[in-house]
Amino acid sequence: MARIAVIGAGMGALAAAARLAVAGHRVAVYERTDTYGGALRRFERDGFSFDTGPGLLPLPAVYRDLFVKTGKEPLERCVELVQVDPSSRHVFADGTRVSLPNASRAGVVAALDEALGPGAGQRWGDFLVRAREAWDRTRRPLLEEPLWPNWQVLAEREPYPSVPHKRLLRTRRAGTLAEVGAWELRDPRLTALLEGYALAQGLDPRVTPASTAVLPYMEHAFGIWYVRGGMRELARAVYERCVARRVEFRFGAEVTGVLEKDGRASGVELADGTVAEADSVVAGVAPGVLDRLAAGHAVRGDGEVPAQRATASRLTVLLALRGARPEGTAHRTVVHTQDREAELAALFGTAAGNAHPTVTVLRPDDPHLAPADHESVTLTAAVPARPDESYGALAEDMISAAERAVPGLRDRLLWHEVRTPAHIAEATGAAGGAVPVPALAAAGGRLLHPSNSTRVPGLFTVGGWAHPGGGLPHAGMSGALVAGLIVEGPDFRGSR
Template identity: 90%
Template sequence: MARIAVIGAGMGALSAAARLAVAGHRVAVYERTDTYGGALRRFERDGFSFDTGPALLPLPAVYRDLFVKTGKEPLEACVELVQVDPSSRHVFADGTAVSLPNASRAGVVAALDEALGSGAGKRWGDFLVRAREAWDRTRRPLLEEPLWPNWQVLADREPYPAVPHKRLLRTRRAGTLAEVGAWELRDPRLAALLENYALAQGLDPRVTPASAAVLPYMEHAFGTWYVRGGMRELARAVYERCLARKVEFRFGAEVTGVLEKDGRASGVEFADGTVAEADFVVAGVAPGVLDRLTAGHPVRGAGEVPAQRAAAGRLTVLLALRGARPEGTAHRTVVHTQDREAELDALFGAAARHADPTVTVLRPGDPRSAPEEHEAVTLTTVVPARPDRSCEDLAAHMISVAERAVPDLRDRLLWHEVRTPADIAEATGAEDGSVPVPALAAAGGRLLHPSNSTRLPGLFAVGGWAHPGGGLAHAGMSGALVAGLIVEGPDFRGSQ
């Protein structure tokens, strides 16, 4: 039985802790804040309750597997999973709106044909077929296996089978998601639908590789899910599973260093000068934090995937509305910008510009989220990690944009709260409150994440800033990979 110190209580760290404990190890989790869950936080006021982090769950099979492998009670016995249908509603710049059924390719094709015109659905359906091929080519190396030592193969090879496109007497293939939208979908609304999958992750679709086609494929193939009571309930369930497996927790315990002895990690040191010895250390922290914890012991070497420094964060506006949610309201509505190019320039361009943002409006209709005959609504948008204008100004702009989806919003508004990238930084420790992106192939490897193993034997990285990257599902996969590497050793070849 090994002693394992886990730094941080984010979802990747908790997933690893539960799996390691059930394998017979003595696991202790040290969290600098006063609670668990990382970005999965909850804000409550006047009987209203809001998720302040991820609000929907893709690939619930990741957490179903966690609960199967760590106890007798399945995930559904611990939380109530609800399939979101429609998966999303989209309001485009020209005012056209479409609701997309959950996990139904035929239903999506029909909905797009009806809303956008004959042929639109077929073009999107054909795109999803190609996206599935990219998924099949990258699923195991990007999600289910430790990062390959020859990761350059993933960096240099574009897995998306782009359709040949004739342009200026030349035949070209789309290399970016924006080119896929322009050349293969051939409708600005379909292009906006596609590009939003990158933008929602804080990525510029103009330079994001075509391999990002796996993001819409995953949603359409595996569905979108909500946890009744809010996504914080998922964090609670995983935390309680850790407790049931005898994982120890110390909150308010700030780790300031990783100890090293005889060339390997040997424990952690805390802000008060005390230490906890361990045979393995699992760090669920952002790259800058890990660098500080291992000062003098580089964890990445030349030729390895470098740590990402994401540039984008999230601004979230929590709205308390009087009056009940209307029957048939979509859980998630995406209100697309009036000027995508200006929005992308404002987010990713060298010159600062103010532009109409794309805003996601979340209206879960969960009776636990608001007092009777009232509604809790959450607005989110992508912002630079260091916004160049006041967050209150941005929030007011978001509310104006959201009125395209909720026309009576201002008349019903009781109060609002703003959650900024600085709040994310406080909860997660990520520099500037930036949010890690899922690992993607191609693009020279700039969207890959560092290996879970490090150059310091006995030290492992877990969570959104390590392989396979950001997102709730990816965090759970990261936990499974780290547990496998510790339990089975360096010959571990991935989950089955």
């Protein structure tokens, strides 16, 4: 039985802790805040309840596997999973609206043809076929296996099989998501649909590789899910599974250093001066925090994937509305920007704020979230990772955009609460409140994340800032990969 010290109680760290405890190790988690879940937080006021982190769950199989591998109770006995249908409703700049069914390629094709005109659905369907090929080529190395030592192969090869396109007397292939939209989808509304998946991650579609096509493919192929009571319930269930497996938790325990002995990680030092010895240390922290904790030790070496410095964050506006949720309301509506260029310039350029952003409106059909005959609504938009910026005007812009999806919104509004990048920074420790993106192939490795192993024997990294990157499924897989590396050693080749 080895002693494992886990720094942080984010979802990746919790997943690793549960798996390591089941393998017979003695696991202690040290969390500087007073609760678990990382970005999966909850805000409550006047009987209203809101998720302030991710509001939906793609690829629930990751957490089903976690619960199967760590106990007799499956995930569905611990939380109520609800498949969201339609998966999303879209309001485009020209006023066109379309609802897309969950996990049904044929249904999506038919819906797009009806809303956007004949041929639109077929073009999107053909795109999903190509996206599936990119998924099949990258699924294991980017989600289910430790990062390859020859990771440069993933950085150099574009797995998306783009269609040849004649341009200026030359035949070219799309290398970016924006080019896929312009050359293969050939409809500004389909392009907005595609680019929305990048924008939701804080990625610029003009430079994001075509391999980002795997993000819409994952959703269309495996569906999108909600946890009854709010996504915070998923964090609760994973935490309780850890407790049931005798993982020890210490909240309000800030780790100030990773100890080393004989060239190997040997424990952690806490802010109160106490030392916790360990045979291995698992760090679920942002890159800058890890560098500080391992001061004097070279965590990453030349030729390895460098720590990613994400520049985008998330602004969340929580709306308490009087009146019940109308029958037939979509759980998720994406209100696309009416000025794409202004949005991109504000988010990825030098302009302050974020002009007319694409806004995701979440309206769960969940009586646990609001008093009777009232409704909790959550708005999110990508913003630059600048926690000291004032976001009042942008929050008002988001509410105005949401009125296109929620008729009479301002007349129903009791109050609203704004959660800024500063709140994310406080919860996760990430500089600027930056939100990590999922690992993606191509782009010279710019969107890969560092290996879960480090140059310091016995020190491992887990969570959104380590391989395979940000997002709930990826966090869960990072926990599985770290547990595999510790239990089976460096010959571990990934999830089966």
